[in-house]
Amino acid sequence: MLLRRGDTGDEVKTLQRGLNRLGSMLLVDGGFGSETAAAVIDTRTALNNPGPPEADDDLQAAIAQVPELAPPLTAPGVTFIARAEVASPSAYRQKYQTPSWPSAQSGITIGIGYDCQFHTQEELQADWGDVLPAATLDQLLPVLGVAGSADSLAQVKGVTIPLQAAMAVFARTLLDYLGRARTIYPQIDLLSAPCQTALVSLVYNRGTRLTDNNTHLQDRLEMRTIRDLLVSGQVDGVPDQFDAMARLWTNTSPGLVKRRHEEANLWRSGFAALQLN
Numbered sequence: 001m002l003l004r005r006g007d008t009g010d011e012v013k014t015l016q017r018g019l020n021r022l023g024s025m026l027l028v029d030g031g032f033g034s035e036t037a038a039a040v041i042d043t044r045t046a047l048n049n050p051g052p053p054e055a056d057d058d059l060q061a062a063i064a065q066v067p068e069l070a071p072p073l074t075a076p077g078v079t080f081i082a083r084a085e086v087a088s089p090s091a092y093r094q095k096y097q098t099p100s101w102p103s104a105q106s107g108i109t110i111g112i113g114y115d116c117q118f119h120t121q122e123e124l125q126a127d128w129g130d131v132l133p134a135a136t137l138d139q140l141l142p143v144l145g146v147a148g149s150a151d152s153l154a155q156v157k158g159v160t161i162p163l164q165a166a167m168a169v170f171a172r173t174l175l176d177y178l179g180r181a182r183t184i185y186p187q188i189d190l191l192s193a194p195c196q197t198a199l200v201s202l203v204y205n206r207g208t209r210l211t212d213n214n215t216h217l218q219d220r221l222e223m224r225t226i227r228d229l230l231v232s233g234q235v236d237g238v239p240d241q242f243d244a245m246a247r248l249w250t251n252t253s254p255g256l257v258k259r260r261h262e263e264a265n266l267w268r269s270g271f272a273a274l275q276l277n
Helices: 010-021 034-046 057-064 075-085 089-095 121-128 134-143 150-155 161-186 186-190 191-207 221-232 237-249 254-269
Strands: none
Touching: 010 034, 010 057, 010 075, 034 057, 034 089, 034 161, 075 089, 075 161, 075 191, 075 254, 089 161, 121 134, 121 161, 134 150, 161 186, 161 191, 186 191, 186 221, 191 221, 191 237, 191 254, 221 237, 237 254
C-alpha cells in the first residue's frame, strides 16, 4: 500500500513507528504530514532507497527490518527524551542541524547536546564515524577540546548534522545515562521501558546528585523520595514525585515544568499517552 502526504490511519502509524527506529523523532499520530514526509526523505537516503517522499511497499518492507533504537529504552523512549531536548524534527532542522555556540561557557555544540569542547578526535571518530562522512569529521577538528567563540563557530558554519545521525549518537549517549541512573536507582532494570525512560530523562536533565544545594528549597527532595519508593517497591507513588518536583521551576522555566509533568504521565500511562507508540 502506497502511503503519501495527506494519508491517515493505522498504516501511517506503523510507518511512523518504523521511521522512529531510524531516529525520525515523530509523534505517532497517524497523519502523514510534512514531518513524516521529511522523515521518509531522510530514510530513503539512509537506506539507499532513492525516491519521492512517499512510502511504497519496498520502502515499508525495508523500514520494517530496521532494529530497535537503543534497547531497553526503545525508539519511543529515545524519541521522548529527544523531543524534551529539541522539541520536534522541524525544530531540530531549523535550529540545531548546523553547529551552535549555546553560551559563553560552552563549546561548539553539534547534534543534540554534543559539546565538542569536551571531546577528543578519537572520541569524535568513535561517536560519529559510522554516521557522518570523514570530510565532515575533518571540518570539526578545529573546535574539539576548546571553548567556543564566534571565530570557532564561523570555522564550522558549513557543517550539517542530519537528524538521523544526531539521533543515532544521542541514543548511544542515553544508554550511558541509563548506566548513570542505575547508580542511584538500581531497580531501574526491573521497570518497563516507559518508566526507565522517565528516570533516564530526569537524570539526563538533572544529573545523579541526591544532596541538596539549596537546603531551604530541598532541591533534591523528590529525587531522594523516588529512590526510597523504588527501594520499598512503591512504584505507583513515583509519578507523583515528578509532578511535585515541578515546583522548582514554576516561576523560572515553563519548559522544565512541562517536562516533569510529561515524565509523570509517561510513568502512569506509557508511551501511548504522549503519542509515541
